Amino acid sequence: MDLMNIVAIEGYIQTTYIAVYPDKLLLLDSGCRCDVDNILTYITEVLERPVAQLKTVMVTHMHPDHAGGAELLKQKTGCLIVSAKSKKAWYQGILGRLSHLNDLGLTYYVASRQGKSVANVWYNPILKVDVEVQDGDPIPSFEDWTVLETPGHTDRDLSLWHAQTKQAYTADLILIIRDKFVSPYLITLPHAYRASLNKVKALQPEIILLAHDKRAKICDKDFDRLMDRAPRKPRKTSLRSVLSTAVVNSRFARKRVKTP
Template identity: 55%
Template sequence: MTLSNIIRIDGYIQSSYLAIYPDKLLLLDGCCRADVPIVLRYIKNTLQRPISDLKVVMVTHMHPDHAGGAHKLREATGCLVVSADKPKQWYAGIGGQMMHLVDIGLAHYVANRQNRPFKKLWYSAHLQADIKVSDGDRIPRFEDWQVLETPGHTDRDLSLFHLPTRQVYTADLIIKLRHKFVAPFPIYDPKAYINSLQKIKNLNPTKVMMAHGRELAIDAATFDMLIVQAPKEPRTVKDTIKHKLRGKKSNFSEY
């Protein structure tokens, strides 16, 4: 069966994308915990389909607005959760648990800035994926989609490339703020991030679907601008705190 459409669903603090086929559905990211009822209502009420048609939920990385709803969507629909093949959890150890709390706090901060009502965002720090994938793999049950490793924001970011239409979902690789494109916050590996931008540029995609923004055609000149302006040093919460203490300007608001 061929792809019928890709629908953008406005989530709590991000856009979620649902790939629609006559006999199955693919959610391109795990969204927020608060988005689970929104996704299920869309399937039942707008599409008038059984929620069991949701066969796969991808998790591109472990932040609250990309992994927060994955487990609950699986509980509700029986779908597969698919994510990057990494040897350890992103939020591993005591430091990881602390980072998990900080990231949930950041998600609440973003929601407050967007004047969103308070919602529960808590989710497990450890993702229990049914299937793990690597660069170049096809998404299980959706062989027309290719998995691309695009790290930098974290060590396990994935982008998802629909081969027949050359549309690509890049999660947080590129952020669209009002009238400008910016790098995400945090950036853990600037060199890997620049390589990831170049990788997507080289695809010459017809459309780029962004979690923070919307679906847009992005030309080569814009990719070149993003590459030139990309951070050359890591930008993390720890770095931001250091800059604040030193009285330097921070890009924290771009999270």
């Protein structure tokens, strides 16, 4: 068995995890675009590795803090971008592009609540994926990790399971607020969300890696409470709020850092 350690890097609005092996690195989500330099600096200065050892970058779903850095990381390291197989792009069409602007605006909102300054979070809403994966597939170059399809937050969310250490990276499937496990605000598929929780619960993970917190232990009762309290109807962003947030976001866009 390869020796593997998981390290956490504080990102713009999320925690980004790297699975560290003796001769290669796996990024469990790409973080925001503005996180790329910090990720590469961590690799070269803290891990003391060449950036070419970053072999694979997972994208669990298309929101800015999970997909935003992927293409820039590929440009700088030559890594593979791996994400869910889907018939259409998440941000497809006019409404999709407006939703993309809305999500960028929400990213700035969360950053402002955390006391962060404006940074460049812009990224192409249509991701160019090198390898598409489905439920049960191994991660390319990291066959000790298994891909789990865990939709609910969006229609294509992935979680990542490392059976040897009984750790699961659950991205935005589960959040912690005031020391309690909660579902994300955006739930597009409530029935699928509960099924996804059940899928992870059945694996009996000893540790879950949270995108908006750190490592956490979780028990069956925690999963059951999440399923009981999760919304029964879809919680989606309305067209009105998308349009209004897009207008607000355009003001931030004028302040963006120059794209490298």
